[in-house]
Amino acid sequence: MKRVVVTGLGMINSVGFDKESSFKAIVDGKCGIKRISLFDTEKHSVKIAGEITDFDPKLVMNPKDVKKADRFIQLGIKAANEAMEDANFTTFEHERFGVSAASGIGGLTNIEKNAIICNQRGPRRISPFFIPSALVNMLGGFVSIKHKLKGPNLSSVTACAAGTHAVSEAAKTIMIGGADRMLVVGAEAAICEIGVGGFAAMKALSTRNDDPAHASRPFDRDRDGFVIGEGAGSLVLESYEAAKQRGAKIYGELIGFGESGDASHITTPAAEGEGAYRAIKAALNMAGDPKVEYINAHGTSTKYNDWYETMAIKKAFKDDIPLISSTKGQIGHCLGAAGATEAVISLMAIRDGIIPPTINYENKDPDCDLNYVPNHAIKKDLSIVMSNSFGFGGTNGVLIFKKIDE
Numbered sequence: 001m002k003r004v005v006v007t008g009l010g011m012i013n014s015v016g017f018d019k020e021s022s023f024k025a026i027v028d029g030k031c032g033i034k035r036i037s038l039f040d041t042e043k044h045s046v047k048i049a050g051e052i053t054d055f056d057p058k059l060v061m062n063p064k065d066v067k068k069a070d071r072f073i074q075l076g077i078k079a080a081n082e083a084m085e086d087a088n089f090t091t092f093e094h095e096r097f098g099v100s101a102a103s104g105i106g107g108l109t110n111i112e113k114n115a116i117i118c119n120q121r122g123p124r125r126i127s128p129f130f131i132p133s134a135l136v137n138m139l140g141g142f143v144s145i146k147h148k149l150k151g152p153n154l155s156s157v158t159a160c161a162a163g164t165h166a167v168s169e170a171a172k173t174i175m176i177g178g179a180d181r182m183l184v185v186g187a188e189a190a191i192c193e194i195g196v197g198g199f200a201a202m203k204a205l206s207t208r209n210d211d212p213a214h215a216s217r218p219f220d221r222d223r224d225g226f227v228i229g230e231g232a233g234s235l236v237l238e239s240y241e242a243a244k245q246r247g248a249k250i251y252g253e254l255i256g257f258g259e260s261g262d263a264s265h266i267t268t269p270a271a272e273g274e275g276a277y278r279a280i281k282a283a284l285n286m287a288g289d290p291k292v293e294y295i296n297a298h299g300t301s302t303k304y305n306d307w308y309e310t311m312a313i314k315k316a317f318k319d320d321i322p323l324i325s326s327t328k329g330q331i332g333h334c335l336g337a338a339g340a341t342e343a344v345i346s347l348m349a350i351r352d353g354i355i356p357p358t359i360n361y362e363n364k365d366p367d368c369d370l371n372y373v374p375n376h377a378i379k380k381d382l383s384i385v386m387s388n389s390f391g392f393g394g395t396n397g398v399l400i401f402k403k404i405d406e
Contacts, residue, residue: 001175005404007248008087008236010079011344013331014050014229018082023348026330027377029359031213033227033332039193046200048212049191050229050332061146070107070133071230073142075337076187079232080143084183087236087248098151098179099140102166102186104159104336104391107134109192139187151179156336159391160298162186163233163339167399168257170237180242186340187232199228202267204302216333217360218299218326219306219368226300229332233341251347252401255384256287262394268304269390273312276388279396280316283386287400292322294355294385296346297372299326300333305390310368323380325373329359339389343399346385350403353381 009019014032016022025032033050041047057066057074060081066074114130132138137155144153152173156165163186170182190196199205206225208215216227243250260282262275269276276298284290298309313321327345334341349355354377361374387399 003240008083010082010234013231071189075232079234083234096180100170101140102156102162106136161389161391161397162336164389164397185234186337188335188337221363221365223301227332229334256283256400258282258398269308273308276312283398325358
C-alpha cells in the first residue's frame with residue numbers, strides 16, 4: 001500500500017484564527033474558555049465555553065453564501081483554506097484529489113433556529129437553506145466546491161472521534177489508490193442553547209462558571225466535566241510519491257491508525273479503557289510497534305474518560321509510557337473537530353520540537369498517575385507521536401505520526 005504523508009495544516013479555535021497563533025497560544029498555556037456570548041445563558045446551569053469571538057464568515061466565503069452554511073461549515077472552510085494554502089499547490093489533478101470531512105453533530109445551531117421558526121411561525125417560514133446548512137456532509141460539499149476537489153467526498157459522523165476517523169478514512173483512500181490526495185477537515189459549532197443545555201442535562205459539563213479559565217482541567221483530581229469548544233482542524237494528506245514529486249514540505253507520515261468499538265455503553269467508556277486500549281494497540285501494530293515519545297490524549301476533563309484513558313495507556317505501553325498532554329484545557333472539547341485539531345497540534349509539536357502542556361493540572365488524581373506534562377510546555381525533539389480520540393457510542397480512533405528526515 002502507498003505511504004501517506006501530511007503536507008498542509010490549518011486550524012481555528014478559541015485561542016487563535018490560524019494554526020500558528022493557535023499553536024503558540026496552546027504551547028504558552030493560554031486559555032480560550034470564557035463566558036458564552038452567542039446566546040443568553042441566564043436560564044442555563046452552564047455559562048462557559050471555548051467560543052470563537054469576532055469571526056467574520058464573509059472573509060472566507062462569498063457573502064451571498066453565508067446564509068446557506070451553518071457556522072460549523074464556515075469554520076471548516078476557514079481551516080481548509082489555510083491547509084490548502086499551506087500545502088502550496090501550483091496545480092493538481094482535480095479528479096484525484098478528494099475530501100474527508102467530519103463533525104459530531106453538524107448544523108445544530110440552524111436546527112435549533114429553524115425548529116423555533118417552525119413552532120412559532122409555521123413550516124412555511126422555514127429557510128430553504130436549512131437542510132443543506134445542517135447536513136454534516138455539506139462541510140465536505142462546500143469545501144470540495146471551493147477548491148474543485150472531484151475525488152472521493154467522504155464524511156465521518158462518529159461523535160468525538162469523527163475528526164480522527166476522517167484522517168484514517170482519507171489515508172485508507174490514498175493507500176488503496178482511490179485518490180492521490182485528500183483534504184481532511186473536521187469542524188464543530190454546537191455552542192447554542194440546545195447544545196449546551198443538552199450536554200448539561202447529561203451532567204457532562206463543568207459548572208465552574210465563575211472561573212472559566214480553570215474549568216477544563218484534564219486528569220486533575222478536581223475536574224468536574226468537560227467544557228464545550230468550537231473550531232476546526234484541517235490536514236492535506238498525499239501519497240508520499242505525489243508529495244516528493246512536487247517537492248512539498250512534509251510535516252510527517254501517518255504510519256499507523258487504529259479503530260475499535262466498546263460495545264459497552266452509549267456514553268461511558270468501556271471499563272478500564274478496554275476499547276481505547278484495543279484502538280491504541282491496533283495503531284501500534286500497524287506502525288510496527290515504534291517508540292512513541294508523546295501522546296496527545298483525548299483527555300476530556302471528565303471522571304471516567306481521564307481515568308479509563310490512563311488505564312488504556314498503561315496497559316498498552318507498560319513500563320515505557322510516553323509523555324502525555326491534553327490540550328482541551330486551552331480550547332475546550334471541540335467534539336467532532338477535536339481529532340482533526342489535535343492531529344494538527346501533534347504534527348506541529350513534531351515540527352517545533354515541543355510538547356504542549358496540560359494546563360490547570362494542580363492536584364494529582366491517584367487514579368490518573370502518569371506524566372501529563374503539567375502547566376508548562378517541554379522542549380523535546382520528537383520523532384513519533386500519537387493522538388487519541390474516543391466518542392459517545394463507544395467509538396475509538398488513534399493516529400500515529402512519524403517525522404520524516406528529508
